[in-house]
Amino acid sequence: MVDDLARDGGSVEGGTVGGTAASGGAYGGSIVELMTIDVARDPKPTYQALRDAGRARRTVGMFGSAVIASGRQAVDEIFRYPEVYSSAAHAGRLGNVRPLIPIEYDPPEQRKYRKLINPIFTPQAIERWEEPVRKLVHDLIDGFAGAEEIDFSRQFSIPLPSQIFLTLLGLPLDDLPTFLRLKDGIVRPSVLLDLPVNHPDVAALKTRTAQEIYAYYDKVLDEREREPRDDLLSHLLSTEVDGETLTREELLDICFLFLTAGLDTVSASLDTFMAYLAENPERRAEVVADPGNIDNVVEELLRWESPVMLVSRVAMADTDLVGCPVHRGDEIYVYIGSANLDEEELADAGEVRFDRTANRHIAFGGGVHRCLGSHLARMELRVALREWHARIPHYRIRPGTRLDFTPGVRSIGSFPMLLGKGDD
Numbered sequence: 333m334v335d336d337l338a339r340d341g342g343s344v345e346g347g348t349v350g351g352t353a354a355s356g357g358a359y360g361g362s363i364v365e366l367m368t369i370d371v372a373r374d375p376k377p378t379y380q381a382l383r384d385a386g387r388a389r390r391t392v393g394m395f396g397s398a399v400i401a402s403g404r405q406a407v408d409e410i411f412r413y414p415e416v417y418s419s420a421a422h423a424g425r426l427g428n429v430r431p432l433i434p435i436e437y438d439p440p441e442q443r444k445y446r447k448l449i450n451p452i453f454t455p456q457a458i459e460r461w462e463e464p465v466r467k468l469v470h471d472l473i474d475g476f477a478g479a480e481e482i483d484f485s486r487q488f489s490i491p492l493p494s495q496i497f498l499t500l501l502g503l504p505l506d507d508l509p510t511f512l513r514l515k516d517g518i519v520r521p522s523v524l525l526d527l528p529v530n531h532p533d534v535a536a537l538k539t540r541t542a543q544e545i546y547a548y549y550d551k552v553l554d555e556r557e558r559e560p561r562d563d564l565l566s567h568l569l570s571t572e573v574d575g576e577t578l579t580r581e582e583l584l585d586i587c588f589l590f591l592t593a594g595l596d597t598v599s600a601s602l603d604t605f606m607a608y609l610a611e612n613p614e615r616r617a618e619v620v621a622d623p624g625n626i627d628n629v630v631e632e633l634l635r636w637e638s639p640v641m642l643v644s645r646v647a648m649a650d651t652d653l654v655g656c657p658v659h660r661g662d663e664i665y666v667y668i669g670s671a672n673l674d675e676e677e678l679a680d681a682g683e684v685r686f687d688r689t690a691n692r693h694i695a696f697g698g699g700v701h702r703c704l705g706s707h708l709a710r711m712e713l714r715v716a717l718r719e720w721h722a723r724i725p726h727y728r729i730r731p732g733t734r735l736d737f738t739p740g741v742r743s744i745g746s747f748p749m750l751l752g753k754g755d756d
């Protein structure tokens with residue numbers, strides 16, 4: 333998933349936007365106060381403060397007047413009415429020259445595109461990637477077998493989803509550094525340059541990187557057109573619904589989105605899950621003891637951690653959201669992380685329970701834009717957690733370390749982890 337605010341939040345991680353008033357749970361009123369490392373590290377008190385202040389309320393946004401939705405009912409309503417809460421209205425903030433498909437379109441175009449792409453990401457279609465993913469997980473673990481300390485992010489959670497994606501696309505793993513550079517040039521350009529988000533050099537880097545991304549994919553698509561293979565790009569090239577295939581520009585606009593939607597989100601999930609399990613050895617013991625329950629563990633940690641804190645929309649009409657006035661043109665910050673913890677929806681939302689029989693979380697969003705890659709993401713997380721805990725049941729965050737989570741999509745740049753029995 334990509335979200336404009338989340339992207340800007342990536343820059344907040346670099347310290348370019350200040351303010352931590354919300355870190356203790358108090359919330360002063362501006363969205364900037366919510367986009368900090370402290371909030372991203374432990375967003376729950378802030379989510380609670382937001383809900384206590386009103387499950388939908390007006391605020392000062394990044395781009396003018398705005399509304400924050402933090403309750404489940406409000407968030408569901410936004411997802412239910414994409415014609416009122418538009419995803420298309422703020423297209424093009426990633427240096428992309430055309431809207432990204434399908435996330436920067438509203439229905440009916442968005443639905444048309446989903447109909448074309450969905451078949452490539454069904455659970456059945458994803459199944460055959462499970463074994464290659466398992467192998468990649470083991471290859472990465474083999475790379476630090478016997479080590480007492482690793483950087484979990486650099487050695488596992490960052491490379492894993494990118495390597496999986498290269499494999500799915502049928503590209504050589506040697507392209508990993510290029511792939512990561514292109515992704516970061518788009519997702520966190522201000523961190524790379526150590527400059528404020530609104531600095532002209534940041535916009536220039538995004539534009540330059542975007543051009544490189546188009547060129548990179550254009551070349552690969554040429555190759556696949558000449559010589560189709562059994563990979564995701566070849567499938568996209570031949571996809572046809574009602575006699576319609578995708579144009580080259582459409583293919584590029586889909587592939588561009590994959591790069592920004594499918595990598596950091598999985599890294600952030602692995603980071604947040606493993607930080608939680610490292611800090612809660614008794615919960616980790618449950619995971620180790622019952623690998624058959626891994627699906628439930630993944631669902632509950634997605635709900636509990638909500639690696640993607642929020643998504644955004646633009647209001648297309650004056651309206652009312654659970655009692656809060658909304659004005660046409662308002663930026664809408666949709667706090668799925670908070671909605672996932674809303675006790676009005678789920679009485680024991682404040683408890684982590686790996687034995688939930690029903691889990692209606694919205695960590696993958698909801699409505700027409702609900703995550704296209706959710707089955708792939710779930711499989712990656714399931715395989716990674718299962719294989720990791722079979723081989724490495726004991727691990728800890730290096731004592732004295734404060735992990736820095738990126739606001740928006742909660743990934744960690746550096747995650748020092750001690751492997752082996754230690755105290756627990």
Ligand code: HEM
Nearest residue numbers: 333434435593594597598601643696697701703704705709
């Ligand atoms: C655990 C990992 C992931 C999480 C938490 C996540 C989360 C999300 C969320 C919250 C949205 C909704 C965005 C919105 O409403 O504005 C979304 C959309 C999307 N995600 Fe994911 N995502 C994950 C992994 C992936 C992967 C692996 C892919 C790879 C293809 C992917 C592709 C997409 C796409 C293409 C959309 C846009 C769908 C549309 O607009 O119709 N995501 N994701």
